[in-house]
């Protein structure tokens with residue numbers, strides 16, 4: 071029975087087009103204007119991000135992968151007992167799959183906003199790990215983290231790699247970690263966090279000479295044009311990325327290269343040349359500060375691993 075072999079998929083909050091349009095247009099009217107970074111990831115944006123992770127200047131992905139390759143067995147010995155590995159922002163599920171064997175994973179719950187792409191990833195995974203019990207959940211977990219009953223009642227190991235937590239302000243990161251602790255049901259959290267490092271290294275990673283990050287940034291306007299009907303012309307906007315040391319974050323903006331008017335059904339906004347739309351914050355943490363944040367969120371028994379340069383950190387904590 072082929073259908074029975076298909077991994078189960080549950081869509082929890084199907085994105086409401088009206089709510090998406092409202093959120094985007096509110097951001098465009100704001101002063102300064104802003105677009106939430108989750109809108110980077112349309113089909114092309116997801117591929118551009120994958121290309122970013124291949125850039126020599128973009129160190130986070132390969133540095134984190136090296137930490138897991140080197141320390142997965144040590145991590146496995148320190149893990150709290152868990153029934154399910156819950157992958158937050160699973161995408162192609164590749165990072166989690168590398169942990170299945172060393173961690174002895176029996177149930178895998180892949181969570182992502184886009185459940186369709188998740189279905190394809192899980193179909194492929196199912197062939198490589200036929201013994202694994204798997205479930206796909208479509209959920210915008212940045213807003214809330216209530217997993218369906220099908221994810222199981224026992225303790226969970228929440229897996230949040232890639233320094234995606236860097237998109238949250240420290241206050242929002244704390245709130246997110248508290249929700250993660252509750253969702254772990256007495257299990258734990260394994261999380262990747264990008265660390266403070268020399269500014270030149272940080273800025274090169276977000277302003278690569280090939281222009282892939284610039285394309286990734288501009289592409290958000292094509293996505294907004296499609297879902298909110300705002301008539302952005304991509305050639306009017308330049309990529310700006312810099313490290314804000316006071317806030318300990320990379321900021322990405324789109325800067326109007328000339329005076330532009332952007333129109334959408336029921337409104338418009340004029341941008342003067344040089345005016346910016348804030349598209350992303352990517353916070354960089356110090357190990358001690360992130361450990362303190364985990365403790366403040368209620369986690370305990372902390373462990374962490376870094377690379378030789380101390381550029382990226384992986385933290386393990388008990389819920």
Ligand code: AVJ
Pocket residue numbers: 122130232233234236237275276283350351352
């Ligand atoms: C996916 C949020 C971790 O902040 O480094 C990469 C996104 N933006 N290049 C990051 C991103 C520009 C990335 N995160």
